[in-house]
Amino acid sequence: MSDGDRPLTFSLDGESVPFKAGQTVMQAALAAGRYVPHLCYHPEFKPHGSCKICTLKVNGHWVTSCTLPAAAGQQVESRGEEIDEKRRTLVQMLFVEGNHFCPSCEKSGNCKLQAVAYEVGMLTPRFDHFFPDRPVDASHPEILLDFNRCILCELCVRASSEVDGKGVFALAGRGITKHLIVNSESGRLADTDIAVTDKAIEVCPVGVILRKRVGFAVPIGSRRFDREPVSEQALRDAPRPLDRAPRGGE
Amino acid sequence: MQGAATIPPADRKRRLESILSRHGNARTELVQILREVQEPEGWIRPEAITTIARALKLPRARVEGVAGFYSFLHLKPGGRYRLRFSDNITDRMAGAERLLARLCELLWVERGRTSEDGLVSVDTTSCTGMCDQAPAMLVNGWAIARLDGARIEEIADLVRGQRPVEDWPRELFAIEDNVRRKDILLVAALAPGEAIRAALARGSGALTERASNERSWREAIEIAPQGARAVLEEIKLANLRGRGGAGFTTGLKWEACAMAPATPRYVVCNADEGEPGTFKDRVLLSAYADLLFEGMTVAAYAVGARHGFVYLRGEYRHLLAPLQAVLDRRRREHLLGASICDQPDFDFDIAIHLGAGAYVCGEESALIESLEGKRGIPRNRPPYPVTSGYLKQPTIVNNVETFCAAALIAVHGGAWYRGIGTARSAGTKLLSVSGDCARPGVYEYPFGTTVAQVLADCGAEFTQAVQVSGASGTCIDQSEFGRRIAFEDLPTAGAFMVFDETRDMFEVARSFVQFFAHESCGFCTPCRVGTTLLRKLMDKLAAGSGSQHDLTQIVDLNHLLQAASHCGLGHTACNPVLDTLKRFRPAYEQRLVTLDYAPAFDLDGALARARAMTGRDDPGAHFGAGP
Numbered sequence: 001m002s003d004g005d006r007p008l009t010f011s012l013d014g015e016s017v018p019f020k021a022g023q024t025v026m027q028a029a030l031a032a033g034r035y036v037p038h039l040c041y042h043p044e045f046k047p048h049g050s051c052k053i054c055t056l057k058v059n060g061h062w063v064t065s066c067t068l069p070a071a072a073g074q075q076v077e078s079r080g081e082e083i084d085e086k087r088r089t090l091v092q093m094l095f096v097e098g099n100h101f102c103p104s105c106e107k108s109g110n111c112k113l114q115a116v117a118y119e120v121g122m123l124t125p126r127f128d129h130f131f132p133d134r135p136v137d138a139s140h141p142e143i144l145l146d147f148n149r150c151i152l153c154e155l156c157v158r159a160s161s162e163v164d165g166k167g168v169f170a171l172a173g174r175g176i177t178k179h180l181i182v183n184s185e186s187g188r189l190a191d192t193d194i195a196v197t198d199k200a201i202e203v204c205p206v207g208v209i210l211r212k213r214v215g216f217a218v219p220i221g222s223r224r225f226d227r228e229p230v231s232e233q234a235l236r237d238a239p240r241p242l243d244r245a246p247r248g249g250e
Numbered sequence: 251m252q253g254a255a256t257i258p259p260a261d262r263k264r265r266l267e268s269i270l271s272r273h274g275n276a277r278t279e280l281v282q283i284l285r286e287v288q289e290p291e292g293w294i295r296p297e298a299i300t301t302i303a304r305a306l307k308l309p310r311a312r313v314e315g316v317a318g319f320y321s322f323l324h325l326k327p328g329g330r331y332r333l334r335f336s337d338n339i340t341d342r343m344a345g346a347e348r349l350l351a352r353l354c355e356l357l358w359v360e361r362g363r364t365s366e367d368g369l370v371s372v373d374t375t376s377c378t379g380m381c382d383q384a385p386a387m388l389v390n391g392w393a394i395a396r397l398d399g400a401r402i403e404e405i406a407d408l409v410r411g412q413r414p415v416e417d418w419p420r421e422l423f424a425i426e427d428n429v430r431r432k433d434i435l436l437v438a439a440l441a442p443g444e445a446i447r448a449a450l451a452r453g454s455g456a457l458t459e460r461a462s463n464e465r466s467w468r469e470a471i472e473i474a475p476q477g478a479r480a481v482l483e484e485i486k487l488a489n490l491r492g493r494g495g496a497g498f499t500t501g502l503k504w505e506a507c508a509m510a511p512a513t514p515r516y517v518v519c520n521a522d523e524g525e526p527g528t529f530k531d532r533v534l535l536s537a538y539a540d541l542l543f544e545g546m547t548v549a550a551y552a553v554g555a556r557h558g559f560v561y562l563r564g565e566y567r568h569l570l571a572p573l574q575a576v577l578d579r580r581r582r583e584h585l586l587g588a589s590i591c592d593q594p595d596f597d598f599d600i601a602i603h604l605g606a607g608a609y610v611c612g613e614e615s616a617l618i619e620s621l622e623g624k625r626g627i628p629r630n631r632p633p634y635p636v637t638s639g640y641l642k643q644p645t646i647v648n649n650v651e652t653f654c655a656a657a658l659i660a661v662h663g664g665a666w667y668r669g670i671g672t673a674r675s676a677g678t679k680l681l682s683v684s685g686d687c688a689r690p691g692v693y694e695y696p697f698g699t700t701v702a703q704v705l706a707d708c709g710a711e712f713t714q715a716v717q718v719s720g721a722s723g724t725c726i727d728q729s730e731f732g733r734r735i736a737f738e739d740l741p742t743a744g745a746f747m748v749f750d751e752t753r754d755m756f757e758v759a760r761s762f763v764q765f766f767a768h769e770s771c772g773f774c775t776p777c778r779v780g781t782t783l784l785r786k787l788m789d790k791l792a793a794g795s796g797s798q799h800d801l802t803q804i805v806d807l808n809h810l811l812q813a814a815s816h817c818g819l820g821h822t823a824c825n826p827v828l829d830t831l832k833r834f835r836p837a838y839e840q841r842l843v844t845l846d847y848a849p850a851f852d853l854d855g856a857l858a859r860a861r862a863m864t865g866r867d868d869p870g871a872h873f874g875a876g877p
Contacts, residue, residue, distance in 0.1 A: 047630075049630050049774075049816065050775070051774075051775050052774050052775050052776055052814040052815075052816070055813060062812075062813035062814060064814075067630045086809075086810055086814060089806070089810050090776060090810070090814065093780065094775060096779070096783075097778070097779045097782075127783055128786065130782070152772070152778075161309070167309025167311060167312060168311070170311035170312045170315040171625070172311075172314055172317075172319070173318050173772070174318070174319050174320075174321075174608070174625075174770070175767065175769065175770040175771065175772040175782075176767065176770070176772065176778055176781075176782045178772035178778065181314060181315060181318075183310050183311035183312075184310070184311075185297065185299070185300050185310065
């Protein structure tokens with residue numbers, strides 16, 4: 001779908017970004033090499049729009065860029081202190097509603113929440129911690145669930161249902177009591193049909209779903225986000241249906 | 251009626267199977283199934299969740315997740331008598347907290363806990379829509395209003411005597427309509443079928459052209475009955491706007507749905523009247539049900555729908571049987587069902603879904619999710635319900651009052667309706683008046699009526715403030731009582747809560763903040779965490795340890811919630827605080843300690859639990875008391 005020979009584009013912080021019909025603002029931005037911070041979005045899954053870290057302005061209105069369809073001529077702003085401050089506050093909110101102790105967490109360095117916190121320049125938690133009571137589930141011989149670190153992105157819920165075809169995870173509760181549950185009458189992971197090879201395990205961006213006995217196989221300091229910031233990795237992972245600089249009349 | 255007794259496992263199993271088969275094992279019926287399964291025992295057993303999941307072919311965790319979303323569905327046993335006090339500010343003003351404490355005392359139970367013998371639990375719930383006869387409560391889901399000392403004693407006796415709720419005196423459950431001022435809508439005495447026949451007559455002569463198979467919207471437009479088109483035109487001409495709060499133009503909504511190519515299409519009535527301080531739909535549902543169903547049938551005719559739903563809030567459980575009876579009568583009268591009014595091919599019927607205690611389901615896309623048997627999470631938009639609503643089919647969702655007005659327009663025409671009210675707000679508006687006034691109840695006014703007029707009519711004196719349109723609405727002070735009820739000035743979903751000069755407006759705002767924190771669906775980060783942060787900040791101010799810094803934090807949170815929240819709940823959650831902060835700042839400032847920053851942590855308060863456990867409250871058990 002293009003208007004004559006000209007590809008569809010919108011303006012992102014003054015630069016022209018091409019997009020294909022059906023792409024969202026964030027998908028097009030990432031494909032064009034422009035990072036927009038995010039946590040619940042994953043290129044392999046349908047955008048969900050719950051973490052709101054990717055909030056930015058389109059034509060002067062605040063929107064969720066991972067779910068908003070891109071449209072020709074949109075004026076998109078994703079830079080500036082006003083936007084950065086909002087994203088930082090949202091990350092701070094995620095930190096204080098759960099129990100996140102990076103220095104003692106085996107996911108440190110591989111954790112997307114931690115990486116995005118660095119990316120958006122979070123230096124303090126700002127708000128008082130809620131210290132929720134969230135017992136861990138160590139019932140399964142090979143997999144540990146530490147709900148203290150859950151950010152409710154639903155990636156495991158989506159992966160288990162859409163990729164693994166199992167429905168091991170679901171959300172229960174409402175509001176601030178919303179929490180992750182597993183698919184068994186006992187409520188224990190050991191009584192579900194989860195397997196170590198499930199996509200649901202791989203996709204957890206934080207330290208909730210962990211394979212046992214491999215936590216420190218890679219030493220802190222040489223882990224995923226120790227080597228390269230999350231922004232660069234996200235750009236590399238983004239599907240690129242378009243050339244970086246598309247030309248008309250191909 | 252809900253009895254809350256233990257029943258033998260074999261009966262339980264039989265009962266569950268009969269409920270499942272009655273609902274055809276349909277996933278869309280999940281919330282209804284869970285509610286019905288829960289009725290006899292007051293909670294849903296884990297093995298029942300497993301059975302339901304198997305029957306509906308859903309992962310068990312999904313079913314558990316749905317049950318866990320709604321305040322009135324329970325996965326753990328509570329008291330056999332579950333007593334819940336309505337906790338709107340108007341209930342508190344009428345003495346609800348004192349009565350709750352008294353009831354706990356009489357029953358030897360701690361608030362929020364179940365008694366040791368499993369007999370009873372006493373707690374609060376969000377506004378139950380009885381503000382005109384506050385304080386009110388729900389007993390195993392059944393509403394009791396006009397609570398006072400004598401009623402509390404009587405309820406305590408009934409519970410202690412273990413009388414089944416169905417044997418309690420009928421007069422305890424009597425709910426008054428309290429209609430105080432009638433205008434065009436509340437005086438309407440339409441004969442059953444009058445609006446439908448009027449709608450059909452608008453296209454007389456052209457009705458037989460309707461094609462049974464409308465393959466495209468262009469084709470549909472060409473061959474849609476002229477009657478349907480004529481009704482749409484009248485609704486547009488009337489300039490009827492949605493009465494649920496958002497004020498979207500009803501004619502445009504219906505037209506977009508009618509033009510959507512997909513079929514079937516659905517007509518949904520939003521009777522999930524959850525906004526604190528609103529109860530006018532309760533009165534329409536109780537005393538004007540025919541007018542509502544008439545309006546829904548007219549809508550079905552206009553958009554070409556065969557199925558309708560009423561999503562009735564769980565708090566109005568007592569209205570379910572009377573509404574079903576009206577539907578049954580209308581079926582017998584050929585005003586519902588196949589070939590309505592002998593019109594070939596005009597088939598329409600209405601089912602009632604009962605909600606289960608979730609304010610957010612008043613948001614139309616969350617309501618649709620709940621109708622589909624899911625957690626009530628607002629959807630990402632676009633697409634909008636008019637093209638992709640219930641089961642992804644074109645759907646209109648309108649408020650109870652909107653459908654009632656549409657029935658009137660079908661009879662009297664759009665021009666007549668447009669002549670009432672103001673240029674931009676046609677027709678009348680029902681107000682739910684409550685709080686500090688002599689005559690609380692439902693008042694119908696033409697749009698454009700001033701706040702001062704309403705205050706005079708309801709007998710309000712020494713009024714300090716009015717909260718218009720509920721917790722998510724606007725709080726105005728004396729200087730603004732000349733403002734008008736209208737979309738262009740003070741838009742409202744109907745709530746009109748009056749506060750006299752003795753009221754502490756900080757506590758009013760704090761009660762609304764508690765409400766939003768309790769009702770946030772939890773989908774998006776800003777609302778889930780932000781509403782709780784706001785509640786904690788207000789608690790900090792209430793505890794007398796607030797500072798200027800906290801007021802700044804509140805303003806910052808508001809900006810974030812407005813910018814980043816997923817739906818209107820988050821967008822408006824800070825309104826009560828901002829409005830009162832602007833107009834009643836001294837109510838806040840008198841609570842601040844004169845520092846730029848003060849910590850929320852209270853050293854002496856942290857010892858409270860230890861004091862309770864040891865039964866001490868002497869000076870030596872407090873910090874800073876000295877030896």
